[in-house]
Amino acid sequence: MTTVTDPPLPRPRGPLSAAVIARLRTERGRLPPDGAIRRADPYGADLQTALYVLYELHYRGFEGVDDGLEWEAELLAVRRPLEERFLAALRADAPQTGLRDTLAALLAEPVADTGTDVSRYLDHHGGLDQLREYAALRSLYHLKEADPHAWALPRLRGRAKAGLAAIEFDEFGAGRAEDIHAQLFADLMTDLGLETGYGHYVDLAPSEALATVNLMSLLGLHRRLRGALVGHFATVEITSPPAARRLTEAMRRTRAGPAAERFYAEHVVADAVHEQVVRREVIGGLLHDEPGLEPEVAFGIHATAQVEDRLARHLLGAWQAGRGALREALPPAV
Amino acid sequence: MPNSPERPRRITLVRNGPVLVEGPVEVTGDDGEVWVSDRFTVALCTCRRSRRYPWCDTSHRRPTGQTHTGESRSATRTQRHDGGDDR
Ligand code: FES
Ligand SMILES: [Fe+2]
Ligand SMILES: [Fe+2]
Numbered sequence: 531m532t533t534v535t536d537p538p539l540p541r542p543r544g545p546l547s548a549a550v551i552a553r554l555r556t557e558r559g560r561l562p563p564d565g566a567i568r569r570a571d572p573y574g575a576d577l578q579t580a581l582y583v584l585y586e587l588h589y590r591g592f593e594g595v596d597d598g599l600e601w602e603a604e605l606l607a608v609r610r611p612l613e614e615r616f617l618a619a620l621r622a623d624a625p626q627t628g629l630r631d632t633l634a635a636l637l638a639e640p641v642a643d644t645g646t647d648v649s650r651y652l653d654h655h656g657g658l659d660q661l662r663e664y665a666a667l668r669s670l671y672h673l674k675e676a677d678p679h680a681w682a683l684p685r686l687r688g689r690a691k692a693g694l695a696a697i698e699f700d701e702f703g704a705g706r707a708e709d710i711h712a713q714l715f716a717d718l719m720t721d722l723g724l725e726t727g728y729g730h731y732v733d734l735a736p737s738e739a740l741a742t743v744n745l746m747s748l749l750g751l752h753r754r755l756r757g758a759l760v761g762h763f764a765t766v767e768i769t770s771p772p773a774a775r776r777l778t779e780a781m782r783r784t785r786a787g788p789a790a791e792r793f794y795a796e797h798v799v800a801d802a803v804h805e806q807v808v809r810r811e812v813i814g815g816l817l818h819d820e821p822g823l824e825p826e827v828a829f830g831i832h833a834t835a836q837v838e839d840r841l842a843r844h845l846l847g848a849w850q851a852g853r854g855a856l857r858e859a860l861p862p863a864v
Numbered sequence: 865m866p867n868s869p870e871r872p873r874r875i876t877l878v879r880n881g882p883v884l885v886e887g888p889v890e891v892t893g894d895d896g897e898v899w900v901s902d903r904f905t906v907a908l909c910t911c912r913r914s915r916r917y918p919w920c921d922t923s924h925r926r927p928t929g930q931t932h933t934g935e936s937r938s939a940t941r942t943q944r945h946d947g948g949d950d951r
Contacts, residue, residue: 637925637950696904704902771922775915802920803907806884810876 536593537729540583543737544576550583550608554595561604567611572619573840575737577612582732582740584609585747589674590728613748620745624832632828633809636768648842651849653776658784662722662863663855664845665715665790666731667739671746672715673728676701678750679763685756686812687819693811694760697767697804714793721787723863734856738841745837749830757823760816761830764808770801881950882907882920891918924950 539555542548546562553559562580570577586592587600599605627635643650652660676698686694703709716726725731732740749759774797781790817824848855867873867886876884888902899918907920914921 639925700903704904772925775921798921799907799916799919800903802882802922803884803903803905805922806876806878806882806907807905 535727536591536595537586537727537732539592539595540579540729540732542576543579544570544574546570546576546612547579547583550580550605553605554583554587554592554599557596557599561608564611567608567615570615572615573737573741575740577615578737578740578744581609581612581616581744581748584612585744585751586729588747588751589677616741616744617748620833620836621829623836624829627828627832629813629824629828629831632831633764633768633813636765636831639772646839646842646846647773648845649773649776649780651846652780655849656780656784658722658786659854659860660849661780661784661786661790662724662860665719665722666724666856666860667735669715669719669724669726669731670729670735670739670743673712673726675711675715677712678746679759681750682756682759682763685753686760686816689811689815690760690813690819691815693807693815694763697807697812700800700804711793711796714789714796717789718781718786718793721790724860725864731856734858734860736841736844736855736857738837738844741837742841745833749833755826755830757816757820757826758830758833760808760812760823761827761832762834764805764813764827765831765834767801767805767808771798771805774798774801878907878950880911881924882909882911884908893918 539551540547542551546566549560549562553561567577583592584605587595587597587605591597591600640647643654645651648664652664656664679694680698682694683691683698699705701711703711703713707713719726746759746762749755749762774794778791778794778798781787781794813827817827845855854860873886875886878884885906885908887904887906888900889906891899891901891908893899901919909917909920909924911924913923915923
């Protein structure tokens with residue numbers, strides 16, 4: 531019998547995150563004032579770390595932190611300006627393209643390798659070191675894969691609810707714990723000699739990786755952002771199969787191991803189904819019920835593309851320069 | 865997924881894309897191969913380009929005539945549709 535241990539609190543990356551983390555640890559101390567939050571870089575490490583820590587209270591919490599702090603009014607009061615700063619930046623940076631064109635663009639595979647696609651880079655050039663770094667930073671999401679999207683369920687009805695629930699059932703192993711996608715990812719990490727603890731690699735993750743996870747938490751925790759959450763989910767499912775095919779190849783070429791191949795191989799076929807259901811039933815159903823949400827679904831797609839593009843630029847910039855992409859080098863395979 | 869004469873299995877045709885079939889399914893090929901899936905819905909490839917045939921792997925999306933994977937197709941995509949169309 532193993533007991534699940536709560537993840538440790540991350541290390542602070544600036545005054546905002548230091549104040550939030552100190553408050554969680556000691557339940558005392560001043561939280562950051564609004565002015566400091568308004569001046570912070572919305573995509574920067576400090577704000578993203580502060581948000582990440584506050585959002586994690588709604589998932590698995592932290593070792594030594596009272597579970598009751600999830601709904602502590604002062605922490606919620608500081609979370610709001612942090613996430614408004616992030617959301618305002620995402621909205622300002624999103625193009626105004628409508629949903630039909632946005633979806634069509636997602637479905638189009640670029641013909642040539644433009645040098646901006648992480649899965650193509652890993653397929654063509656990735657060694658085990660890069661695949662391990664990629665898995666470590668993606669573990670912040672994949673070890674809770676599909677969890678943030680489950681928050682949409684009570685906010686949907688009819689076809690959208692039935693479609694999302696069917697996909698989530700698949701993501702959660704269709705009734706078999708060993709097939710939960712988060713578990714398949716943990717198995718991939720074991721093949722790569724990585725630690726499988728939830729949140730284990732948060733201190734190594736660049737701010738660009740934290741932003742991808744914070745985006746889903748932001749969209750998941752606010753009912754008013756349900757349209758954008760559906761757009762996020764659609765983006766993940768639609769873009770997954772071609773990328774997963776390339777990552778399967780990368781895992782095979784580097785002999786990463788059977789579980790490492792399986793995670794991505796499963797996603798090629800599973801997400802080829804999921805993306806059909808998410809477009810037809812989830813987006814189709816939602817917009818049938820709430821046609822006014824169409825721009826929000828498009829915004830969710832744009833916001834996801836934005837944070838993913840930022841992460842891709844960071845990763846490719848580091849790898850092409852021969853550097854590691856994490857904040858510190860990974861320990862050698864365990 | 866309960867299938868009965870009163871509640872037949874639902875099959876969805878996707879223009880220029882796969883056929884969606886409620887699972888579980890057993891698919892048999894010409895040579896007697898058998899593929900089984902218990903997914904809630906499966907996507908069966910109709911374009912014959914899938915590398916995971918008979919399952920769809922979204923290769924139907926790929927613009928034709930491209931060269932980066934070494935494949936080339938005689939037809940050229942000239943137009944993208946949307947809605948129920950997949951490329
Ligand atoms: S129909 Fe999708 S790959 Fe053939
Ligand atoms: Fe998945
Ligand atoms: Fe999926």
